[in-house]
Amino acid sequence: MTDRDAAGWDDLARELDAWATDGRTAEFWWRDDDAADATPALDRLLDLRDALGVPLGLAVIPATARPPLAAALGAQDAIAPMQHGYAHANHRPPDAKKAELGADRESWDIARELAAGRGRMIDLFGDDGWLDVMVPPWNRIDPPVTALLPGLGYRGLSAFGPRRTEGAPEALHIVNTHVDIIDWHGARRFAGEVACLSAAVRHLRAKRGGTVDDAEPTGLLTHHLAHDDDCWAFTERFVRTTAAHCGACWCAPDDLFPEPA
DSSP states (O other): OOTTTOOOHHHHHHHHHHHHHTTOOEEEEEEEEEEOSOOHHHHHHHHHHHHHTOOEEEEEOTTTOOHHHHHHHTTOTTEEEEEOOSSOOOOSOTTSOOOSBOTTSOHHHHHHHHHHHHHHHHHHHOSSSSOOEEOOGGGOBOHHHHTTTGGGTOOEEOOBSSOOOTTSOTTOEEOOBOEEOBOTTTTSSBOOHHHHHHHHHHHHHHHHHTSSOTTSOEEEEEOGGGOOHHHHHHHHHHHHHHHTSTTEEEOOHHHHSOOOO
């Protein structure tokens, strides 16, 4: 990222002002990954969501998910559990980028795991208590695996980066995230305001300029188990700042991944 690309809070405000001036609304949504159990970090996430009053998509790892997680979520209608692969297990060689849903495994093995994970989600949340949306671990999924999803009962897919729908099944709603607040390649802590705000402004500008799909909401990606205090503080300020602006709104995952007609 160059100095020219770097953005701060004032840049975010000016970008949202531009959306409002154009008579448009910049849409956002929030996804948090790696949920498996009721923990103090999950409690903090739920408390923050309550305070902010915006919907949340929660990616759950089915192989390790425990009943206390479902009990903690209770009847919170504003939280939509999604399936986070199967076991968040890497099946790639040590020198390759990690992936659970890569095409380097037999399709049958992947389909069997995802079906088992789907069954576990139903056990925990019931038939209608979660979204049939696949969130691939490490945000990586190869096209042949994507092609399996509708036949396995999934209506949505959420990874990272501006969405590209070429070659994807028509029945699959794709809505990605774009602002990852963790520096995974460095200290594995908060990535910093400049990095996070630059990512948000970059996606908003690209949408407004028509170089990426302007119908895709800008996605905030958090990982409650990995948060330091700076992560929590940024998340709160980012959501409050955008939610209070007349040129922005926050979307519910249920609306982004509608049931088939």
